Amino acid sequence: MSWLLFGVLAALMCAGVPIAVALGLSGAAVIAAAKMGIMSVPVTVYAGIAKYPLIAIPVFILAGLIFERSGVAASLVRLAESLVGQRRGGLAVAAVLVCMVLGGISGSGPADSAAVGAIMIPAMTRAGYPREFTASLIAAGGSTAIIIPPSVAFIVYSILVPQASVPALFAAGLVPGVLAGGSLILASIFFSVRNDFGVRDTEARPPFWRSLKEASWALLAPVIILGGMRSGMFTPTEAAVVAVAYGLLVGAFAYRSLGWKEIWKLFEEAAEISAVILLLVGLAALFGWAVDTVGVFNEFAKWLTAKDTGETAVLLAITFMLLVAGTALDAVATYFIFLPFLLPVAAAYGWDPVWLGVIVTLNVAIGQFTPPTAVNLMITARLAGVTMESTTVWVLWFVGAMTAVLLLITFVPEIVLFLPRWLGYL
Amino acid sequence: MRETEYSQGPPPTLPPRARFRAERFLGAAAMAAICVITLGNVLARYFTDISFAFTEEVSVFLLVFLTFVGSAKAFLDGNQIAMEYLLLKLPWRWRRRGYLFSLAMCALMLGLLAWFGARMAWDDYDMEVTSPGLGWPQWIYTVWLPVLSLAVMARLVQGFVFIFKTKTP
Numbered sequence: 001m002s003w004l005l006f007g008v009l010a011a012l013m014c015a016g017v018p019i020a021v022a023l024g025l026s027g028a029a030v031i032a033a034a035k036m037g038i039m040s041v042p043v044t045v046y047a048g049i050a051k052y053p054l055i056a057i058p059v060f061i062l063a064g065l066i067f068e069r070s071g072v073a074a075s076l077v078r079l080a081e082s083l084v085g086q087r088r089g090g091l092a093v094a095a096v097l098v099c100m101v102l103g104g105i106s107g108s109g110p111a112d113s114a115a116v117g118a119i120m121i122p123a124m125t126r127a128g129y130p131r132e133f134t135a136s137l138i139a140a141g142g143s144t145a146i147i148i149p150p151s152v153a154f155i156v157y158s159i160l161v162p163q164a165s166v167p168a169l170f171a172a173g174l175v176p177g178v179l180a181g182g183s184l185i186l187a188s189i190f191f192s193v194r195n196d197f198g199v200r201d202t203e204a205r206p207p208f209w210r211s212l213k214e215a216s217w218a219l220l221a222p223v224i225i226l227g228g229m230r231s232g233m234f235t236p237t238e239a240a241v242v243a244v245a246y247g248l249l250v251g252a253f254a255y256r257s258l259g260w261k262e263i264w265k266l267f268e269e270a271a272e273i274s275a276v277i278l279l280l281v282g283l284a285a286l287f288g289w290a291v292d293t294v295g296v297f298n299e300f301a302k303w304l305t306a307k308d309t310g311e312t313a314v315l316l317a318i319t320f321m322l323l324v325a326g327t328a329l330d331a332v333a334t335y336f337i338f339l340p341f342l343l344p345v346a347a348a349y350g351w352d353p354v355w356l357g358v359i360v361t362l363n364v365a366i367g368q369f370t371p372p373t374a375v376n377l378m379i380t381a382r383l384a385g386v387t388m389e390s391t392t393v394w395v396l397w398f399v400g401a402m403t404a405v406l407l408l409i410t411f412v413p414e415i416v417l418f419l420p421r422w423l424g425y426l
Numbered sequence: 427m428r429e430t431e432y433s434q435g436p437p438p439t440l441p442p443r444a445r446f447r448a449e450r451f452l453g454a455a456a457m458a459a460i461c462v463i464t465l466g467n468v469l470a471r472y473f474t475d476i477s478f479a480f481t482e483e484v485s486v487f488l489l490v491f492l493t494f495v496g497s498a499k500a501f502l503d504g505n506q507i508a509m510e511y512l513l514l515k516l517p518w519r520w521r522r523r524g525y526l527f528s529l530a531m532c533a534l535m536l537g538l539l540a541w542f543g544a545r546m547a548w549d550d551y552d553m554e555v556t557s558p559g560l561g562w563p564q565w566i567y568t569v570w571l572p573v574l575s576l577a578v579m580a581r582l583v584q585g586f587v588f589i590f591k592t593k594t595p
Contacts, residue, residue, distance in 0.1 A: 041538055059460065
């Protein structure tokens with residue numbers, strides 16, 4: 001049965017069939033072959049999507065789009081520029097900072113890369129950064145979006161692993177997200193100083209206080225979202241809808257950049273982006289149902305833990321496996337395919353489910369900009385007008401930097417867990 | 427993902443005459459309705475004693491509605507998450523066959539949902555199942571799964587025919 005499940009999945013995925021459909025069909029094939037009741041196909045898909053916590057996903061995506069399009073991204077770039085100034089590597093540092101803050105509103109890596117790339121790639125090219133370097137850096141920076149709260153990926157993880165609550169995951173993602181961004185900043189400063197990137201930066205440094213005032217509307221958004229959840233005023237879904245209302249008010253009245261027509265377009269676009277993720281969640285539920293019923297992974301996990309394999313070796317093996325998978329899959333698909341196997345292993349070793357979620361998600365984040373199948377890099381390379389192959393020399397350094405952070409939090413779980421514990425979520 | 431916006435021109439798989447007006451409108455409307463209901467729920471909780479009993483049931487249904495209405499376009503313009511790396515390396519002659527196979531598989535999935543979804547909705551109607559929250563007949567929600575699956579299938583057929591006719595890109 002497990003051969004049928006993974007054979008069909010791998011064959012369909014390699015043929016370029018959308019991952020959602022590949023997961024759904026392989027699940028349905030097993031359900032049919034095992035005569036487990038074919039009527040569970042529509043029931044599982046319907047019930048997989050019709051879940052109240054999932055409502056946070058389209059609403060956070062909408063909030064992110066509203067902030068991105070209402071001129072907030074540009075105001076953040078000006079603030080970051082005024083902070084770091086014109087020096088070697090200045091714009092590179094600014095780009096990573098903007099990726100981190102914007103990711104803290106929308107929670108979607110490719111959207112983040114596209115928004116920041118559209119503004120920063122022309123500016124950085126004028127200042128003398130090679131296009132390949134810029135494309136690599138922004139693809140890497142955008143990937144921090146799924147770790148820095150609010151993260152769409154963590155909402156799905158929490159549905160699959162109910163012991164890990166959304167507020168706990170959001171709190172747990174904050175420090176690793178900042179560390180990941182920090183490692184990119186260090187790497188970019190190193191290369192900029194060594195290669196004199198950004199010495200041609202001639203654009204006037206924007207005045208700090210005015211930039212701060214303009215960007216303050218944007219900087220308040222994560223405070224409202226996370227603060228509202230922390231104080232218990234809102235559930236994650238409600239925090240998302242409050243962020244939408246706040247973004248619409250800021251866009252319409254503070255920046256005066258959004259009219260009715262633009263707002264409706266944003267609703268259309270948010271619906272399309274969310275539908276892709278939600279369809280994946282629904283069809284992956286079929287795959288999950290098949291895995292649970294056939295019980296493929298329990299045996300494997302039992303075998304693995306019974307063999308007295310050292311915890312370190314298991315952790316390294318899992319990290320390697322997820323890094324490889326992360327280059328081809330997105331966060332949601334990775335959860336559905338690997339969690340049935342990882343959760344029994346985690347239980348056997350007594351790993352914290354919140355920490356496990358952060359580890360798996362950071363793995364996927366690195367995969368998002370690791371060639372050859374990186375989604376973020378595909379977008380930024382296209383924006384910069386370079387081939388993805390030509391970015392390899394730079395992007396591998398950023399992959400290395402973020403992998404160092406990954407190994408750090410893998411072997412020192414307290415870095416992830418102290419914040420949610422201090423806030424009382426664990 | 428949102429790749430198509432940043433590439434030059436429309437993707438080769440998107441029929442130029444497909445505008446998705448109905449899907450876009452319904453998707454945005456569902457999105458707006460979800461926001462209004464959820465925001466109303468927050469305001470109602472803090473400023474009045476009224477509880478929105480139907481919040482959860484209706485917004486969860488809107489989520490299913492949004493999913494199917496919104497995903498139709500993504501199947502044709504390449505915005506569904508897929509591993510197209512191998513496919514893009516092939517010459518058009520083979521890439522075209524890859525796209526046709528992929529669309530056929532998507533149609534098979536949606537076909538399964540439409541066929542068995544119709545039986546699920548019929549069972550709900552036949553056995554007079556009521557919804558857990560409001561006590562409404564369950565089939566008024568579940569009937570949309572086969573209906574919308576068929577609507578997505580219609581778009582898949584449209585895309586299939588278009589690519590089938592595109593002998594050279």
